[in-house]
Amino acid sequence: MxxxxxxxxxxxxxxxxxxxxxxxxxxxxxxxxxxxxxxxxxxxxxxxxxxxxxxxxxxxxxxxxxxxSVNVTEFFRDAALYQAVAERVLPKIKERNFRNGSRAVKAWSAGCASGQEAYTLAMLLDDYFGAQAPAWACEVHASDIQENFLAEARTGKYPKGKAAQIPASFRKRYVIEDGGHVSMAPRLKKLVNFFKHDLASPPPLESLDLLFCRNVMIYFNGETKEKILRWFHRCLNPDGFLVLGACEIILKADLFQLADSEHKIYHRAAHDA
Ligand SMILES: C[S@@+](CC[C@H](N)C(=O)[O-])C[C@H]1O[C@@H](n2cnc3c(N)ncnc32)[C@H](O)[C@@H]1O
Known part of the structure; x- marks a missing residue:
């Protein structure tokens, strides 16, 4: 070095x-x-x-x-990933939780910046689980180290141009146009809980089905990355899923195994870390 x-x-x-x-x-x-x-x-x-x-x-x-704190983010960032999650990950979560007698799903957007990733997840979960009869309970937790990003995220209000990547069918249901801005619909905002959290400290969440930590791990050194991955393993349900950024990989096969290499979707290893 x-x-x-x-x-x-x-x-x-x-x-x-x-x-x-x-x-x-x-x-x-x-x-x-x-x-x-x-x-x-x-x-x-x-x-x-x-x-x-x-x-x-x-x-x-x-x-x-x-x-x-690089805060670049977008709604539906890497659209094909969200399609893969909707088609291949959510049905598996539904099957597992249903088998365990649960009608609830819980996700975390870790390093959420101004909130677009968290609201995208909320749209996806509500679209899939809200359509079940009866509808499932959906929770999206979203955290960042930066209070000012969280304040922006909590408003759920963005310049209109930022909503361009939201597919039209979702925009119709979850987005309210307001002059030069768009606002997240109140029923969507209700699903998301924003809180301040430094990823280098133990997470305050458990029993998660889905954890998005995209384009954040790149900033950490190897030792901190490993510590964070152990915490992620602990706060996910057995069979839970971890989703990383397009250029990020995990080499800890004892903790996570690749479920979809193209979209960097990982499956939590079953044993206790
Ligand atoms: C490039 S953004 C990623 C946003 C979103 N996950 C995405 O992929 O679109 C990185 C975010 O990580 C946050 N971050 C950086 N260090 C962090 C830490 N130690 N704990 C929590 N968040 C952190 C930054 O504040 C920033 O909002």
Whole structure:
């Protein structure tokens, strides 16, 4: 591994001690790429100088956190994945839960940014499980480390252009057009519970059927990734499913096995981790 650049350890220590923000979980390459944006913004050459900017300017901490939190997201991001989930994953969840005497389904969007993934999941679950007679109870939990993303997610209101990827049949039922904006229908909002959670700490959820953690794990180092995967294994039901981003893979076959390699859908391994 390349030597740690001067000042990086001091910067990490300051953020941990002053703000409880732990940069250790992020991969070195991601961290250095994102920090460089702040260094350039302040026209400073190194981490030592950047630390003095942080000490002088209280607002810089918020800008730094925003820079570290890439929040790109979309409704129905990778449409074919959602089709695969609807056609192949939801029927399996239904069969398993029904066999166990349950008429409920529980999902988690971990690292949900401004909420589009969580609302997409809510549409999918309501469309499939809400159509059963009698309708099943659907719960979507959605978390992020960034309070400002969660605040936006809770409004359920987005610029109209962002709803373009929502298929017309879903838009008709779940989206209310309002001038230049769209709002999620109240019955959809009721299904989603947004909460603040740092993925590097143990999750407060259990008995999940479906866990989406897409385009988040890429920021973490190997050790933190493994810890998170063990927690995910623990909070999923036996036979539960984990869905990752299009470019993410898991090599922990003792915890998760590929159910669909094209769409990065994993099946929880049956044993206790
Ligand atoms: C690129 S977005 C992914 C959004 C969505 N999952 C998707 O794929 O469209 C990454 C999100 O991960 C969140 N994130 C980064 N570090 C996190 C952490 N330690 N705990 C929880 N969320 C985190 C960021 O705030 C950001 O909203």
């Amino acid at each position: 390349t030597p740690t650049p001067p000042g990086l350890e001091e910067l990490k220590r300051y953020l941990q001690e002053r703000h409880g923000f732990d940069l250790e979980h992020y991969s070195r390459s991601f961290l250095e790429r994102r920090l460089l944006l702040r260094l350039r913004h302040h026209n400073v050459a190194g981490y030592e100088e950047y630390l003095s900017v942080l000490l002088k300017d209280r607002r810089e901490y918020l800008d730094l956190i925003n820079t570290l």
